[in-house]
Amino acid sequence: CALPTPWEPLRRVAVTGGTHGNELGGVYLVRHWLQAPGELQRPSFSATPILANPAATAVCRRYVDQDLNRTFTNTFLTSKAAPDDPYEVTRAQELNQQLGPKGSDQAFDFILDLHNTTANMGTSFILEAKISFSMHLCRYLQLQSPELTYSILEYQAPGETNGLPSVAKNGICLEMGPQPQGVLRADIFSRMRALVASTLDFIELFNRGTAFPAFDVEVYRILDSVDFPRTEDGHLAGTVHPQLQDRDFEPLLPGAPIFKLFNGKDVLYDGDSTVYPVFINEAAYYEKSVAFLKSRKLTVSVPALPALTAAPTLAP
Amino acid sequence: CALPTPWEPLRRVAVTGGTHGNELGGVYLVRHWLQAPGELQRPSFSATPILANPAATAVCRRYVDQDLNRTFTNTFLTSKAAPDDPYEVTRAQELNQQLGPKGSDQAFDFILDLHNTTANMGTSFILEAKISFSMHLCRYLQLQSPELTYSILEYQAPGETNGLPSVAKNGICLEMGPQPQGVLRADIFSRMRALVASTLDFIELFNRGTAFPAFDVEVYRILDSVDFPRTEDGHLAGTVHPQLQDRDFEPLLPGAPIFKLFNGKDVLYDGDSTVYPVFINEAAYYEKSVAFLKSRKLTVSVPALPALTAAPTLAP
Incomplete structure (x- = not known):
């Protein structure tokens, strides 16, 4: 759990909403900040609010042609533009120009991408495994509001990462639910807003030379997915x-029910752990053939995040 | 609260789902019954399951071109077909042929239209004011499961009624929530299924000559709607x-908060009752500029529903 850790202040920070156009928390926060950007200013930097998928947002759908948050692969980002490109490929290339290029020194230092889910996931942080800087951010947010429950969801991309935060040097998704698509709940909106503010506070502390000690933390590591039971024509059977x-x-224990079929029978979880x-x-x-994702719960040890002034100098 | 009351057995009954294609309770119940229609059979009749908006259902959206459940007006139903007709106008005309024609003697006797809402409305029945037959149905359903809370929501169409149930001689919408669009919850699915079964049982009892006594019942009568606070460009301001x-x-009492603005201020309800x-x-x-509907709570007296054998004969 080590890299990448920034060794310089984070000056170029973006807060993105509407990556999925019907997840209204981020959509309306970003729209608000575009009119009133002061809330995103800190002494050492100002975060840039970005409405990531304006076309999907305008029609209140997740996407227009394909899921934007699966489009930040090198293949899509470097493909030659063509008139019949899916909208989200064009938009991903635009965002890669603005916030990247992905994997380059010019890329933004940090992207906080705002999402909502219809699932009962409370406040969750989704991040790539082994990113200790983001882990320290999660820890900081947990300590700010110890009365709230946060869950850290880790993924290890089997190939290259394809989400919007992967364009920056560091990034994280904030996932809050349950909130129906196309609905803006005031409670989720205000909690999301407070978490963004605390995220910027954390970056400000880091930029000012604050060190953060090592800690152990419980995380959920995504394993794989389970589809709904389906009929021969692909519709749900339960x-x-x-x-x-x-x-x-x-x-979820082996043998516990996971699906209720329309014929009344239960489907049990047949895993062995x-x-x-x-x-x-x-x-x-x-549409992605996913009824839920399975994850494994584990404790990870996160090393200390040293103060910027303590950054190692290059060997002579 | 008197008319129309059927004076003959109800033989032609339809249960419609997917009138809004992303309200999945009705969508999947109807799909199930199309494969296994036995559940909709009673000794005196068989209800017909109908997927009302198959095109919208296929893409999991409320509608394709316009809201089907606002399209059953005489203007739309009698307009001459044209190649550029909105899909839902064509579909409303098809349904009117199958289940109507609206207002005619040939029309179906009863339509039960299945809906879900993202609002926390529990189990609600939506019906036109002064339809005593539907009120008796609601009463019967309430008595079947007294442990559940049902709400009866009455509307008085300012002009002509435009919903799918209006095609039949009698009809009602069953509205269950909260359920996000595009999600099928097992609890809502099974409760909706049980209510459909009880509705068919009630019709069967009526067809067999059961009389139902008069009663008083609490209903919510829809008054008008309140829009969200909005910015000049039409987006939400809270x-x-x-x-x-x-x-x-x-x-909701006068002076109580109804909206939280993004600038932190509250908007209070300025009504006087x-x-x-x-x-x-x-x-x-x-998109309909409705944050909520206001209703008035009142008690209505519903006259007895006489047994079919007691139907008045025509005067000589």
């Missing part, structure tokens, strides 16, 4: 079992 | 206040 619905991050389901019954995942 | 969110059918908000923060109503 849905998430009432005993699993809304139980994100709770243990306990897992922790997340994104249970997320609306956007029906 | 959203439903946390103190109003999820409080459908609860009293208590109302009962419904459809609070329904996703589909953002």
Whole structure:
């Protein structure tokens, strides 16, 4: 759990919303900040608010042609522009120009990408495994509001990462739910807003030379996905079992029911070890053949984040 | 509260789902019944399952071109077909051929139209005021499961009625929530299924000559709607206040907060009498400029529904 750790102040920070156009928390926060950007200013930097998918946002859909948050691959980002490109490929290239280029020294230092889910996931942070800077951010946010429950969801991309935050040197997704698509709940909106403010505060502290000690933390590491039971023509043959619905991050034991078929029968979890389901019954995942994701709960040790002034100098 | 009351057995009954293609309770019940119609059979009749908006259902959107459940007006139903007709106008005309024609003797006897809402409305029945037959149905359903809370929502169409049930001689909308668009919850699915079964049981009892006594019942009569606070460009300037969110059918007193603006201020309800908000923060109503509907709570006296054998004979 080590790299990449910034060794310089983070000056170029973006807060992105509307990466999925029907997840209204980020959409309306960004729209607000575009009119009133002062809230994103800190002494050492100003975060840039960006409406990531304006076309999808305008029609209140997740995307227009394809999921933008799966489009930040080198293949899409470096493909030659063509008139019949999917909208999101064009938009990903624009964002890569503005915030990247991905993997380059010119790329933004940090992207905080704002999402909502229909699943009962509370406040979750989604980040790539082994990014200790983002882990320190999560830790900081947890300490700011110890009365709230936060969950850290780690993924290890099997190939290259394809999400919007991957364009920057560091990044994280903030995922809050449950909130229906196309709905803006005031409670989720204000909590998301407060978390963005605390994120910027954390970066400000880091920029000013604050060191953060090592710690151990519980994380959920994504394993794989489970599809709905389906009929021959691809429609659902049942849905998430009432005993699993809304139980994100709770243990699922072998033999426990996971689906209720329309014919009345239960489908049981046939794995041989306990897992922790997340994104249970997320609306956007029906088309991705995902009823929920399985995760493993583990404790990781995060090394200290040294103060900037203590950054190692180059060897002579 | 008198007409229309059927004086003959109800033989032609339809259960419609997917009138809005992203309200998945009705969509999947109808798909199931199309494969297994036995559940809709009763000794005196068989209900016909109908997927009302297959094109919208296929793309999991409320509608393709316009809201089908506002399209059953005489103007749309009798307009001459043209190649550039909105899909839902064509589809409404098809349904009117199959289930109507609206207002004619050949029309179906009863349509039960299945809906879901993102609002916290529990189990609600939506019906036109003064339809005593539907009121008896609601009463019957309430008595079947007295442990559940049902709400009866009455509307008086200012002009002609434009919803799918209006095609039949009698009809009602079953509205269940909260359920996000594009999500199928097992709890809502099974409750909706049980209510459909009880509705068919009620019709069967009526067809067999059962009389139903008079009763008084509490209903919510829809008054008008309240839009979100908006910016000059039409975007939200705030959203439903946390103190109003999820409080459908609860009293809203003059001076109580209804919106939380993004600038932190509250908007208070400036009416001069208590109302009962419904459809609070329904996703589909953002585009209709509706943050919630106001209703008035009142008690109505419903006259007895006489047994069919006691139907008056024509005077000589």
